[in-house]
Amino acid sequence: MNLQLSIGQLRKLLELDSSPQDDAFIFNEVVYDTRTIVKGQGKIFFALAGKYRNGVLFVEEAYQKGVRFFVVSQLPDSVHSDAIYLKVKDPLKALMTLAKWHRRNFNIPIVAVIGTHGKTTIKEWLGSLLKRKYKLVKSPKSYNSKLGLALSILGLHSSADIGLFELSISLPNEGELFNEILAPTHVIVGSIGGKFDENFSEKNGKKKEYLNFMKGAISVFQPETKTDDFFSGNKGVIKLSSSGFQSSLTALGFQDKIKEENAIMAMGVADYFGIDIPKDIRFSDLAMRLETFDGIHNSLVINDTYSLDIESLDAALQYQRSIAKSKNRVLLLPKEVMLPKDEIESLLERYAPLTCHFSNELNLPASDLNDAVVLVKGNAESSMNKIAHLLKVKQHRTKINVNLSALRKNIHSLKDILPKQTKSLVMVKANAYGTGMKRTALFLEELGIDYLGVAYTDEGVQLRNYGVKCPILVMSPSADDFHDCIEYGLEPAIFSLQLLDTFVSILILKKRMGFPIHLKIDTGMNRLGIKPSEISNFIDILNSQPELHLKGVYSHFAESDNQLDASFTDHQLNVFKDSCATLRKHISYPFIKHIANSAAIISHPRASLDMVRMGLIVYGINHNLKMEKKLYPVIEWLSEVTQIKHLNKGDTVGYNREFIVKKEMTIAIVPVGYADGFRRSLGNGKGTVFIDSKSCKTVGNICMDMAMVDVTGLNIREGAVVEIIGKNQSISAFSAQLDTIPYEVLTSLSLRVHRNYIVT
Numbered sequence: 001m002n003l004q005l006s007i008g009q010l011r012k013l014l015e016l017d018s019s020p021q022d023d024a025f026i027f028n029e030v031v032y033d034t035r036t037i038v039k040g041q042g043k044i045f046f047a048l049a050g051k052y053r054n055g056v057l058f059v060e061e062a063y064q065k066g067v068r069f070f071v072v073s074q075l076p077d078s079v080h081s082d083a084i085y086l087k088v089k090d091p092l093k094a095l096m097t098l099a100k101w102h103r104r105n106f107n108i109p110i111v112a113v114i115g116t117h118g119k120t121t122i123k124e125w126l127g128s129l130l131k132r133k134y135k136l137v138k139s140p141k142s143y144n145s146k147l148g149l150a151l152s153i154l155g156l157h158s159s160a161d162i163g164l165f166e167l168s169i170s171l172p173n174e175g176e177l178f179n180e181i182l183a184p185t186h187v188i189v190g191s192i193g194g195k196f197d198e199n200f201s202e203k204n205g206k207k208k209e210y211l212n213f214m215k216g217a218i219s220v221f222q223p224e225t226k227t228d229d230f231f232s233g234n235k236g237v238i239k240l241s242s243s244g245f246q247s248s249l250t251a252l253g254f255q256d257k258i259k260e261e262n263a264i265m266a267m268g269v270a271d272y273f274g275i276d277i278p279k280d281i282r283f284s285d286l287a288m289r290l291e292t293f294d295g296i297h298n299s300l301v302i303n304d305t306y307s308l309d310i311e312s313l314d315a316a317l318q319y320q321r322s323i324a325k326s327k328n329r330v331l332l333l334p335k336e337v338m339l340p341k342d343e344i345e346s347l348l349e350r351y352a353p354l355t356c357h358f359s360n361e362l363n364l365p366a367s368d369l370n371d372a373v374v375l376v377k378g379n380a381e382s383s384m385n386k387i388a389h390l391l392k393v394k395q396h397r398t399k400i401n402v403n404l405s406a407l408r409k410n411i412h413s414l415k416d417i418l419p420k421q422t423k424s425l426v427m428v429k430a431n432a433y434g435t436g437m438k439r440t441a442l443f444l445e446e447l448g449i450d451y452l453g454v455a456y457t458d459e460g461v462q463l464r465n466y467g468v469k470c471p472i473l474v475m476s477p478s479a480d481d482f483h484d485c486i487e488y489g490l491e492p493a494i495f496s497l498q499l500l501d502t503f504v505s506i507l508i509l510k511k512r513m514g515f516p517i518h519l520k521i522d523t524g525m526n527r528l529g530i531k532p533s534e535i536s537n538f539i540d541i542l543n544s545q546p547e548l549h550l551k552g553v554y555s556h557f558a559e560s561d562n563q564l565d566a567s568f569t570d571h572q573l574n575v576f577k578d579s580c581a582t583l584r585k586h587i588s589y590p591f592i593k594h595i596a597n598s599a600a601i602i603s604h605p606r607a608s609l610d611m612v613r614m615g616l617i618v619y620g621i622n623h624n625l626k627m628e629k630k631l632y633p634v635i636e637w638l639s640e641v642t643q644i645k646h647l648n649k650g651d652t653v654g655y656n657r658e659f660i661v662k663k664e665m666t667i668a669i670v671p672v673g674y675a676d677g678f679r680r681s682l683g684n685g686k687g688t689v690f691i692d693s694k695s696c697k698t699v700g701n702i703c704m705d706m707a708m709v710d711v712t713g714l715n716i717r718e719g720a721v722v723e724i725i726g727k728n729q730s731i732s733a734f735s736a737q738l739d740t741i742p743y744e745v746l747t748s749l750s751l752r753v754h755r756n757y758i759v760t
């Protein structure tokens with residue numbers, strides 16, 4: 001990074017007492033994640049408090065990697081005499097103060113993109129235009145939290161001509177705070193949509209925040225089409241319209257109004273900075289940036305071929321490392337990389353061991369690909385996107401997109417609702433609710449989830465084989481599985497005396513002590529579990545067998561999603577609490593009490609206790625539709641029109657000639673059938689899919705691998721994308737057509753349907 005600051009200067013900035021010798025200690029880079037540190041010399045570690053982990057826990061690791069300067073909220077357990085610890089109340093705030101100071105060293109345009117939607121698109125598109133003439137420093141994709149803002153500012157360096165930042169102002173007072181730190185000279189206001197208002201009261205509205213953020217800016221850009229007089233009276237407002245860019249817009253050929261508006265914003269601002277807008281302009285679609293899919297030779301491919309700059313390369317390498325664990329990592333770059341050589345080299349060193357190939361063709365040995373995680377990086381002009389697709393395993397044209405970023409956002413919102421000390425377990429049983437257990441579980445672990453939960457021991461063994469290290473609860477183990485539970489470190493639920501007895505005898509045989517178990521109490525569901533009246537028998541065994549450690553006690557609600565009558569849930573919670581109290585009275589140590597599932601987290605917050613077991617909700621679905629609106633859908637199920645057919649009166653469609661054409665019509669053949677989970681009961685008009693955002697009903701019976709849908713009058717072409725589940729049709733809506741619940745839809749998505757993982 002681009003700092004050159006002494007500890008003495010930093011102490012002054014942070015208003016800490018300083019001593020003269022501090023001026024001798026210079027640092028030039030800020031780090032906050034120990035995984036990214038290779039050589040710690042000259043770096044300062046900010047021990048930030050994360051949602052799950054406190055940075056203080058990583059201070060020692062940073063020390064071992066050579067870091068000697070630390071900004072902490074509390075001193076770590078072991079303090080070294082050759083290290084300097086600056087103790088502050090809030091390390092994040094200290095980092096922001098440093099960023100604010102750094103910003104003041106640059107007298108260049110600082111362009112900020114705000115708004116609720118399309119910020120990344122506008123920023124990236126504008127960046128691609130400005131790059132023709134200027135050296136840019138821009139915030140990496142969607143890097144727009146407080147931390148991201150501070151880090152992006154710290155990326156400003158002396159050869160930069162323009163700084164380009166995107167940021168979300170999503171909390172009261174952030175407008176003013178961000179203005180103070182970033183001091184933007186130019187502000188672009190993108191689209192403003194509904195989600196924005198949630199954290200704002202009438203009085204503390206968005207207008208005020210936005211206006212606060214713009215204070216001191218020379219110019220504010222907004223689309224001409226915005227009719228609200230949001231910024232009227234603000235002298236520097238420049239309204240951007242399509243005039244002057246008409247031919248470029250035609251070349252872009254966007255069908256979609258929002259994309260068009262984003263393009264106008266990018267071109268208008270670039271024009272303001274003196275860029276000639278090319279008539280044959282192309283903007284790449286950002287929607288699929290960092291797309292991950294299965295590659296040939298058992299590889300996993302990350303396709304990030306939209307833009308190639310140091311920041312995005314860094315971010316992509318970081319992502320690659322986080323999913324690769326111990327697998328080999330390969331980086332494919334174009335032959336001519338128009339980036340500073342020393343910066344590339346330092347990245348390659350930072351992410352070592354990494355095999356890197358510079359080529360515009362796919363000519364690397366299969367042995368390099370074998371079981372590796374391959375990052376293909378390039379920009380719109382290079383042919384790297386083609387290479388990524390050559391690496392792709394050819395697949396069935398029906399696919400499920402799993403949006404891991406949405407999963408992360410859902411979990412973060414839940415974390416915000418839950419009491420701070422409540423742990424979270426995420427259920428990844430049944431192939432992680434259809435999303436694919438391997439990738440989902442590894443991603444959740446990376447996020448810092450406390451526990452994963454599965455139904456069967458086999459699933460737990462698989463998780464361990466994938467490299468998952470966090471605690472795993474197995475809810476329905478059988479006595480035959482206990483060897484595996486012990487070998488693989490899986491925590492079994494115990495729901496009968498007989499099971500406990502068997503488990504203890506195996507532990508004795510294996511000479512294992514203090515093995516964690518969870519006692520399952522049946523509080524009224526009448527499924528697995530011991531009755532509260534049986535508890536005393538268990539207490540005796542738990543107290544007399546040192547082989548056992550009662551790690552948790554849990555139960556399960558029968559109808560926590562009943563929004564009309566909470567009485568049974570209350571009853572279950574009371575029975576559970578009483579049982580826990582009895583256990584606690586006779587057991588000398590505390591244990592984790594957990595009873596809440598997804599629905600209970602929302603409808604019965606007092607049931608959250610020591611840990612919650614979240615399932616459906618993290619995948620973006622909730623019984624409470626108001627809540628569901630706030631969640632991000634994780635799953636999208638898409639297919640593609642294989643063929644279009646025009647039919648005449650009297651023709652019939654499909655097996656048993658179930659459908660008879662009454663008047664001329666057009667149908668589309670879609671390669672999705674009941675073997676994929678598109679059930680046969682959806683045939684003959686009961687099921688709907690969306691093509692081009694238009695609803696199309698099924699025609700005739702659903703086949704094993706195909707379905708026919710009515711596209712009469714819709715002007716649909718072969719190859720068009722077919723949405724089965726997505727923005728037009730939620731999982732809840734789709735389940736309703738099937739007379740079932742989202743759980744069943746998700747878990748009946750067939751394994752044959754390829755899962756694509758997307759990080760936005």
Ligand SMILES: *Cc1c(COP(=O)(O)O)cnc(C)c1O
Nearest residue numbers: 427556597598599613614615616
């Ligand atoms: C599946 C399951 C959960 C998660 O349920 P959701 O309704 O998806 O949140 C929690 N606890 C137990 C015992 C389960 O079987």
